[in-house]
Amino acid sequence: MGLFMDEHTIEGGVSAADVAAAHQADLATQGAYGVNYLKYWVDEAAGKIFCLVEAPDAEAANTVHREAHGLVADKIHPVSEHA
Template sequence: MDIHAHVEGLTEEAVAHAHQADLQTQEKYGVKYLRYWFDEGTGKVFCLVEAPSKEAAIAVHREAHGLVADEIIEVQEGS
């Protein structure tokens, strides 16, 4: 799960476009961006991603739109 702590002026539409850019770029790095959540009030964005490494997830965001996450937390799905 990656967290973008606060992206000034970000809109729901811009987040959707950034996610689409991730989807177009992800295969190159063996990454799958699965879902995202956006809190317009705080400007926070959370992205659920399957990736071989943190570096691969970062590379997708960097190439797709330049909005690199402030934090990446490795999580595992529960039963």
């Protein structure tokens, strides 16, 4: 299982409430793909969203977004956790 940080850009900004709803849709969908969305961060004014996710691969993570709400990531970066 890999760890990934994905990045979304929403032109015109985004509301934290809309991102929270999308995250709930991800959580409801993720199990079918062996994915675990862990945490997300939002910059409402800039329209930036970052999601931390455990997944078999980047495509599985994006598949959950696509199926859950249609907002696939612009970029997905493999990351590692350090204490």
